[in-house]
Amino acid sequence: MDASETVKKIRFTLNGRPVSATVESHVDLVDLLRRFDLGGARESCGQGLCGCCTVVVDGVAMSGCLTLAQLVDGKRVDTIEGLDQTGALSPVQQAFIDEGAFQCGFCTPGFVLMTHQLLERNPDPSEPEIRDYLAGNLCRCAAYPEIIRAVKSAASRMRASAAA
Amino acid sequence: MRGFELVHPGSLADAIGLLDTDDDTVRPFSGGTALMLMMKTGVFRPSRLVHLGRIGDAYSEITASPAGGLRIGAMATLSALEHSPEVIRVAPVVARAMTRLANVRVRNVACVGGNLAHGDPHMDLPPVLAALGGSVSVAGPQGTRDVAVEKLFSGYYETVLGRGELITDVVLPSQRGWSSAYLKCTTRSADDWPALGVAVSLRIEGGAISEARVVVSAATEILTRLTTAESALTGAAADESTFARACEAAAAEAEMVEDARGSADYKTQLLRVYLRRALTQAVQDGAVS
Numbered sequence: 259m260d261a262s263e264t265v266k267k268i269r270f271t272l273n274g275r276p277v278s279a280t281v282e283s284h285v286d287l288v289d290l291l292r293r294f295d296l297g298g299a300r301e302s303c304g305q306g307l308c309g310c311c312t313v314v315v316d317g318v319a320m321s322g323c324l325t326l327a328q329l330v331d332g333k334r335v336d337t338i339e340g341l342d343q344t345g346a347l348s349p350v351q352q353a354f355i356d357e358g359a360f361q362c363g364f365c366t367p368g369f370v371l372m373t374h375q376l377l378e379r380n381p382d383p384s385e386p387e388i389r390d391y392l393a394g395n396l397c398r399c400a401a402y403p404e405i406i407r408a409v410k411s412a413a414s415r416m417r418a419s420a421a422a
Numbered sequence: 423m424r425g426f427e428l429v430h431p432g433s434l435a436d437a438i439g440l441l442d443t444d445d446d447t448v449r450p451f452s453g454g455t456a457l458m459l460m461m462k463t464g465v466f467r468p469s470r471l472v473h474l475g476r477i478g479d480a481y482s483e484i485t486a487s488p489a490g491g492l493r494i495g496a497m498a499t500l501s502a503l504e505h506s507p508e509v510i511r512v513a514p515v516v517a518r519a520m521t522r523l524a525n526v527r528v529r530n531v532a533c534v535g536g537n538l539a540h541g542d543p544h545m546d547l548p549p550v551l552a553a554l555g556g557s558v559s560v561a562g563p564q565g566t567r568d569v570a571v572e573k574l575f576s577g578y579y580e581t582v583l584g585r586g587e588l589i590t591d592v593v594l595p596s597q598r599g600w601s602s603a604y605l606k607c608t609t610r611s612a613d614d615w616p617a618l619g620v621a622v623s624l625r626i627e628g629g630a631i632s633e634a635r636v637v638v639s640a641a642t643e644i645l646t647r648l649t650t651a652e653s654a655l656t657g658a659a660a661d662e663s664t665f666a667r668a669c670e671a672a673a674a675e676a677e678m679v680e681d682a683r684g685s686a687d688y689k690t691q692l693l694r695v696y697l698r699r700a701l702t703q704a705v706q707d708g709a710v711s
Contacts, residue, residue: 264425283471284423284461304462306455306528307613321527324458328428329473372526393613394525 268331272296273340279327287313287322287330291337298338298367302396309368309395313337319375338367341374349419350374353412354405361399369395373409381417383409423461427470433477434561434590440472442563442586450474450588452497453532455524456540474535474588481590482533486512490596490710496535496558496589500547504529512710513594515602515621519550522606525613535589538571541579544615548575549639550604552647553621556594562587572637575644598711599625603704605696606640609683616640617683618692622700624660626709631655631664636697641678641689648672651697665701669694 269278272294281290288301288311299322302310311322314336341348347355350373360366369392376383376391383391388409397405428451431437441450447469451457460466474481474497482497486508494503503509504520520529523546537547538558552572560567563586571592576582583589602623606616619639625632634655639645651672658664673694678686 263427266428283426283428286458305459306524309525309527312527318530319527320531321455324455324528324531326428326454326458329475375526390521391526394527 266328266331268328270330270332271334273336273343281327283326283328285327287311287315287320287325287327287335290327290330291322291335296337296339300364300367302364307394307396308365309372309392310365312368312371312395314371314375319372336371338371341370348374349415350377350408350412353408353415357404357408357411358401359404359408360397360401365395365397365399369397369405373412376409377413377416381420382413385410424467426468428473429470430473430476434481434588437472437474437477438561438563438586438588440470441588444585445469448472450536450539452536453499454536455528455532456536456542474533484508487596490598492592492594492597494534494592494594496533496538496591498534500524500529500532500534500537501526503534503547512597513554513602514707514710515554515604515623516547516550519546519604523547534592538574538592539581539583539589541575541577541581543575543578543642543644544619544640546604546606546616546619546639549619549621549637549645550602551592551594552645553602553604553623553635553637554594554597554600555623555635556592558589559591559593560587561590566590568593572645572647578643599627599709601626601704601707601709603700603707605700605703607692607696614683618689618696619645620693620696620700622697622704624655624701624704626660626705629659631658631660634668636668636672638672638676638693638697641684641693642676643679646676648675650675655701660701660705662702665698668701669697672697 264283267280299311301323302308306321306324313322316333451471452474481495483495484506485493492512510517556571557568604621606619608614609617618641621637623635634652636648636651651668654668654671673690678689680686
């Protein structure tokens with residue numbers, strides 16, 4: 259097959275900035291982000307099970323490892339690196355630090371992005387709701403108790419600032 | 423993965439035209455969560471993928487019929503099913519089944535049509551839709567036809583869909599008066615593919631079961647209606663002794679497949695236990711009004 263059929267130039271918005279890239283059809287979204295020097299989304303299981311490669315596309319969380327890069331053409335792509343562009347950490351990032359909700363940190367970007375997704379949809383989740391929502395994110399250091407505390411803490415901080 | 427051509431037809435007719443070929447390296451691609459796994463492991467090496475994401479928003483709509491049924495566009499995501507007020511009202515068992523299917527990110531992307539057309543007997547949605555009496559609308563080069571979900575599968579990862587055919591909708595008949603439940607058992611870890619799935623749907627009138635559908639999946643080569651179990655239920659009181667007879671009938675009838683998730687004997691015992699629990703839960707949850 260000649261390359262003109264498999265390679266395509268795409269344009270998309272990456273963390274608020276318009277960008278373009280020439281990508282082969284088989285490249286996935288994690289590898290595309292690597293070309294922009296973004297390492298927050300990491301491939302771990304490669305099967306959509308672990309959540310380490312979480313990326314938000316047009317406001318919807320997906321596994322970068324199961325997303326063909328060419329399919330983000332024309333879309334808005336947000337990664338963990340976009341959360342603190344104002345110079346301040348997001349309330350979820352701050353809560354993860356305050357609660358010590360990680361050890362090695364490999365899974366943390368995925369947990370942080372999924373927590374933002376959860377709290378956008380459900381500002382006051384119960385513990386079972388938190389556990390259900392984050393069931394597809396695996397932490398091999400098993401910092402789960404601290405992660406759940408961080409999610410609750412972030413939720414109450416975000417509710418307080420929304421009410422202010 | 424190796425390079426392939428990724429094309430984006432702008433209409434259903436164009437998609438069907440692109441798929442009307444004998445070349446089995448040309449395949450439709452919707453959410454892609456299942457196909458990507460096959461491509462990454464080299465099980466499937468496409469020459470061309472026909473992406474269905476741009477054929478039109480109408481194919482992802484979910485609408486309730488005045489008669490109490492439901493039409494679900496094949497491009498509706500599993501998350502859309504999970505959160506749709508229509509699904510929650512008309513077929514709550516479908517929305518509940520989604521909460522233990524894969525994870526949020528996969529459900530955000532995976533689509534109903536692909537979930538069915540993939541033909542994987544371990545999927546949760548097909549047995550549920552079969553137990554609810556669901557059918558699919560299929561469009562292809564020769565026109566359209568309807569296929570009952572229970573007749574859709576012809577083998578392990580095989581369906582009756584022909585060359586160029588695509589599922590466009592899932593249609594559920596009226597669910598009023600039906601009590602339904604779906605249970606699965608995962609044996610290796612909580613998020614494993616199921617060793618067994620069992621879906622039941624009962625119509626109970628005056629304490630007696632007037633109609634019953636029992637579907638087993640995952641443990642069998644294709645999803646299967648257990649007709650002797652249904653016969654044991656039909657016309658009998660909706661009570662424990664009836665359920666016990668139905669479970670024995672199901673255990674005698676189902677042809678279990680041994681694999682890494684358990685032996686055939688073990689899965690037969692799982693069926694006895696999980697069918698009884700599913701029947702009990704359907705009665706407890708009550709009928710759709």
